[in-house]
Amino acid sequence: MGSHMAQNLLKKGYQVIAYDLSTEAMKTIIEAGGQSASSPAEVASQTKQLVTMLPSSPHVMEVYTGTDGIFSTVQAGSLLIDSSTIDPAVSKDMAALADTHGANFMDAPVSGGVQAAKDGNLTFMVGGREAAYEEAVTLLSNMGKNVVHCGEVGTGETAKICNNMMLAIHMIGLSEATNLGVKLGMDPKLLAKVMNMSTGRSWSSEMYHPYPGIVETAPSNRNYEGGFGSALMAKDLGLAQNAATSTKCPTPLGSAAHQIYRLMCNSGYDKKDFSSAILFLQEKDTK
């Protein structure tokens, strides 16, 4: 993701100085006209606009607060945008630390996946101070088509994990209903049509149906390859559950969805698109 985002910045004429553990990713950036740095600290010492894109909360903490981390060299007045999907509580911690260095930290997780990153079509959900938002929009607009201000720092992550919790619930529910309809003798295409003109419709039923042959562009038509993997969905649901536990907020279906994606990961669906829930719930030929 990060590599595609950097390349879009380079295409728009920005100078980019990048750091990535992957030498392959670094090579791609350099070939596209970027410079390489040897650490997050080196990046932070050379620019006042930073964007981070990392797999999980501990990685973010390491890149910002570790030895050779961003905070070891960050310049006052810097804008620090983290596009990772992480625990909103960690975003708040990073923002508080940024304040002590006179920098502005914003959380700006994305929706849209690798293809949207490539095409510059990402949606950014941004949390952080109103004062820094305009500068953030200017920068992020080069990498995405939608930038939404969600409120104070952490709310970008909040919007992302709430949205993805809904998405997971919808996909499992739709898989259940479709399997049930088929078992009861109904044509799945017709069932989708009825739902989509009625009160059961969702983005999943209209744009990403898990049953093959209903939405042409959906991963269900290519053996659930590509798309958004079940392991990534399980991770996002884990973030939602952690947030729900720490705020003592009941989320019975979000929690059940989390368990189902965990079970799916344990059963070999981890790299399949998350719409493969429909297969997991069906009877398998185990003979």
Added chain:
Amino acid sequence: MGSHMAQNLLKKGYQVIAYDLSTEAMKTIIEAGGQSASSPAEVASQTKQLVTMLPSSPHVMEVYTGTDGIFSTVQAGSLLIDSSTIDPAVSKDMAALADTHGANFMDAPVSGGVQAAKDGNLTFMVGGREAAYEEAVTLLSNMGKNVVHCGEVGTGETAKICNNMMLAIHMIGLSEATNLGVKLGMDPKLLAKVMNMSTGRSWSSEMYHPYPGIVETAPSNRNYEGGFGSALMAKDLGLAQNAATSTKCPTPLGSAAHQIYRLMCNSGYDKKDFSSAILFLQEKDTK
């Protein structure tokens, strides 16, 4: 519901002969120009087009197969349309019995609620023979604006219970996500906006949001009065669960949703709109 449907037929110039246990409902029909019958059998002896609208599977069995039931007098060539929301297996049983009398039975449950019944705006999901479908459409079009053929007998019920299972899952999930977002400091209106432009959207989030002040016409803005009661949703989810059990089809979220609506009924939400799930999941002031 049945009374409104009959009145719409009368308005369109149909002769209507009606039977209802409720003397009030019967009075309304007679005042509107209908005739009264003393039993389902009497109705069936006088017309070859019948529409039934009943609360549950046992009522349907009684009205069709009981002493003084429809099958005791039904005429060959009759069209029997049942608009009740019931177990699709019962619809199939009734259709098989109708066949022995040379009559056509179709299941045609509705979506849209009491107001849509009044306004003639119901959607009918129809299961049954292609041959009888045209006659059914002609009749049902006087009471609704959409008539969808879902396949063989029972598929109308199947579409209805699958759709409502989705609806229940979406509403609970949306309630969870909204409560969680608010606990994490996000404005619920903004969260709804982000979801609705993203992958988490559903009919519930766009048209029937459970948080007050987001969708003007939603029951959440009138203390969850009116709308579709939690007890009715629990009933429909029970039908889905019975169908899932008899077809051995796993429906983990549908089943969890059923339990939640049952709990809500036990806790005083039975007559509140089903979007009051958001209240049930919130912290109550119990002091």
Added chain:
Amino acid sequence: MGSHMAQNLLKKGYQVIAYDLSTEAMKTIIEAGGQSASSPAEVASQTKQLVTMLPSSPHVMEVYTGTDGIFSTVQAGSLLIDSSTIDPAVSKDMAALADTHGANFMDAPVSGGVQAAKDGNLTFMVGGREAAYEEAVTLLSNMGKNVVHCGEVGTGETAKICNNMMLAIHMIGLSEATNLGVKLGMDPKLLAKVMNMSTGRSWSSEMYHPYPGIVETAPSNRNYEGGFGSALMAKDLGLAQNAATSTKCPTPLGSAAHQIYRLMCNSGYDKKDFSSAILFLQEKDTK
């Protein structure tokens, strides 16, 4: 089961007249000294003490109320004992019909499995009139070691499905806790020991532990072969769910357990002992 029960009656000197769809089962009975009948009706015409053992509610209805069923020839004063595990509502229906013939129907499902049936060690949970109970005990004592009167007709089934719902919940919960403990680095034997001396113990943890090497006689030590199959557990949980739905009684964990056993049946665990839940929940090597 039924065959073993009949053989125990023959051993105790009873005359037995039997009917079974399986010619193999009939052959066994005849070799053991029993007589064969050509239908349930023939049995009922020749004896006033009947015991039925059938797979599910529809079978029971057929054997009692069908053409050539028991009620077509039953003699006044007969004692009809049904040892099937079925819906308690069906037991009540059969009892009401038996009353119209002057016969006494009692539900008497068993616990203990095939081996206990062979050894005459079954436990019978009996529902039905106090007046007929003594006669029932005399008969059942030849086939089992415990006979418990649970109350009015239907309560035998109620006790059975409530007990088995608990058993399923305990087994899944214990599987979860054991998997979690192992993942966190704890020896499963030590974890079982701590639980069994503490508040987490159950019959499952003490007598039937799902992790191999803890309880010697448990199916977990023989690759989950034998024992009580997951498909049978799914069936009993389905009965519990039907009863819960018709009484509007919330059973969130019983319902979730039902879904998990259904998923297990779909994933190839249907004939494995129900303690194989621990495998289903673990990470599988899917490479």
Added chain:
Amino acid sequence: MGSHMAQNLLKKGYQVIAYDLSTEAMKTIIEAGGQSASSPAEVASQTKQLVTMLPSSPHVMEVYTGTDGIFSTVQAGSLLIDSSTIDPAVSKDMAALADTHGANFMDAPVSGGVQAAKDGNLTFMVGGREAAYEEAVTLLSNMGKNVVHCGEVGTGETAKICNNMMLAIHMIGLSEATNLGVKLGMDPKLLAKVMNMSTGRSWSSEMYHPYPGIVETAPSNRNYEGGFGSALMAKDLGLAQNAATSTKCPTPLGSAAHQIYRLMCNSGYDKKDFSSAILFLQEKDTK
């Protein structure tokens, strides 16, 4: 809890130097012959055997690693026993830090409740080095009757949260089964008797039945007052869920139980004994 534990040490002739935020607790200790310290650091500077008993993971981190925390003054060779119920990962972190000071940290959460603390009847589940275990047993035996070594550091917590997850699942399941049995017309006492002689039994059904009138000493007979509060159970289930999420271990029933206790806390059962689940699941008179 901590105060009762300290008093038992004083009774056995130990010198105790104590620190507690509660002035009342401190007063009790002083009256019983203990000394007071002004901070954890002061305690650690004066003794090489420390026991901590705190409400949650952040409190433990503060008391050990904060300014004036134990690690600021801890002496080489000290034995640090933490009896709090917390995240086992935090126990491991504390142990690693203790190592850098030449001290031994052990996790030793308790089961048994306030009364057992008073009576010196606690059970300690201890994780930590074999080498330090003997010294720990000598100390802990003054406060409890059972001390079990569960393995490496963190396994005491692991045993505790796995056990309590089982306990919560059993209690909810038993509440469901009892409510269902009663709805189906069965005497709850008789149902408990049948379960306890069969495969559905558990510590909860035998020792702590949630239905009044079955186990005399159970909180169900005193309006669910006293005992182990639902909020504390929700906390322990949250620890189990966090551990399950970080180890990617599916725990569908543990997770559902967590949600139910959260819902109960939101509905006013937070301070009631956790066996009040049976009330939460029943129909409430809401008129």
